[in-house]
Amino acid sequence: MSRTVYLNGEYMPEGEAKVSIFDRGFLMADGVYEVTSVLDGKLIDFEGHAVRLERSLKELDMASPISMDDLLEVHRELVRLNDINEGMIYLQITRGAPDDRDFVFPDPAKVPSTIVLFTQNKPGLADNPVVKKGIKVISIPDERWGRRDIKTVQLLYPSMGKMMAKAAGADDAWLVEDGKVTEGTSNNAYIVKGGKIITRELSNDILHGITRKAVLRFAKEAQMVVEERSFSIEEAQGADEAFITSASTFVMPVVEIDGAKLGDGTPGPVAARLREIYLEESRKAAV
Missing domain, CATH: 3.20.10.10 (D-amino Acid Aminotransferase, subunit A, domain 2)
Structure with missing residues (x-):
């Protein structure tokens, strides 16, 4: 069964999620990520992951495309939509997709960050x-x-x-x-x-x-x-x-x-x- 993923503000089937070939995460590894565990359908250490995400973005002078409150709701909705009892939620934010490849950072006012989240269902995660x-x-x-x-x-x-x-x-x-x-x-x-x-x-x-x-x-x-x-x-x-x-x-x-x-x-x-x-x-x- 196809997963529902989150891409730039929208929930969609994983097969429909597309990111530009000019995205700096793809071309430059210019992005950060977090992985949050899910046990019993709930998020483990979400606040800690959210705080570290903000720190990583700040250290790279990268804009966040979402508030932490909204990010929590996205996590919860993906857990619900994909019926995850035990598993992981992967989050990635990149500096976005300018019109062409360049080493110089694009203007964040013109090039929004790319945000992707998807789930991984892993039954038995706690009883490995x-x-x-x-x-x-x-x-x-x-x-x-x-x-x-x-x-x-x-x-x-x-x-x-x-x-x-x-x-x-x-x-x-x-x-x-x-x-x-x-x-x-x-x-x-x-x-x-x-x-x-x-x-x-x-x-x-x-x-x-x-x-x-x-x-x-x-x-x-x-x-x-x-x-x-x-x-x-x-x-x-x-x-x-x-x-x-x-x-x-x-x-x-x-x-x-x-x-x-x-x-x-x-x-x-x-x-x-x-x-x-x-x-x-x-x-x-x-x-």
């Missing part, structure tokens, strides 16, 4: 069976641009990283710069040692994850010790456990890094407890 066995990651050099704190659509290298992991028989890749892990290809990275949760501090080097923010808050409320600092692959391989967080995986255990098993090679208790807390509390606050 992979959680019970955990995932394997490899390490690769971090060769992305320097403003990783802006959630842009420049996802070629993360896609290449996931393909490198697949070729190596792993599930994902952790990116390494100057000997330290920055983050995963599409997630934030963590290790646990002696009961302490360790994850890289916020900066331009990593995405300021919305799930990361919530998980760390829940961890502190549960009296867990959190240390925000960089760590190496070698330190990670010697950790008691590891995990990643993102809007699509919530909290996902990591059981192997570059072929080295963590502990007995099974998911650890800290990641399991954090996932349980995150899902419970996020469902309570869902809109």
Whole structure:
């Protein structure tokens, strides 16, 4: 069955949605995006995603084509129209489509931004069976641009990283710069040692994850010790456990890094407890 999508103020069948070949998102990767989870037909962490979207737009000097209140209603309407109980809503805003290709930004008064939203139906998102066995990651050099704190659509290298992991028989890749892990290809990275949760501090080097923010808050409320600092692959391989967080995986255990098993090679208790807390509390606050 065809999905209903949202394009520039209109709901329409996905097959009818068209974007200009001159759109700067297509030609220049000049756009930002957000992905919001849906559980029980409600939006998880919508406000956090909306705030980060505004920040990304501001950092790129890009105009928003929609108010945050209206954006919430569009999300809710897409959930309703597509009957999504568990899944994702993808949002993308680009600088729009000028009359021709040019490196210089078009005048926003003359060229409106392009906004696209669509849903992805993912039954079993909360009860993902992979959680019970955990995932394997490899390490690769971090060769992305320097403003990783802006959630842009420049996802070629993360896609290449996931393909490198697949070729190596792993599930994902952790990116390494100057000997330290920055983050995963599409997630934030963590290790646990002696009961302490360790994850890289916020900066331009990593995405300021919305799930990361919530998980760390829940961890502190549960009296867990959190240390925000960089760590190496070698330190990670010697950790008691590891995990990643993102809007699509919530909290996902990591059981192997570059072929080295963590502990007995099974998911650890800290990641399991954090996932349980995150899902419970996020469902309570869902809109």
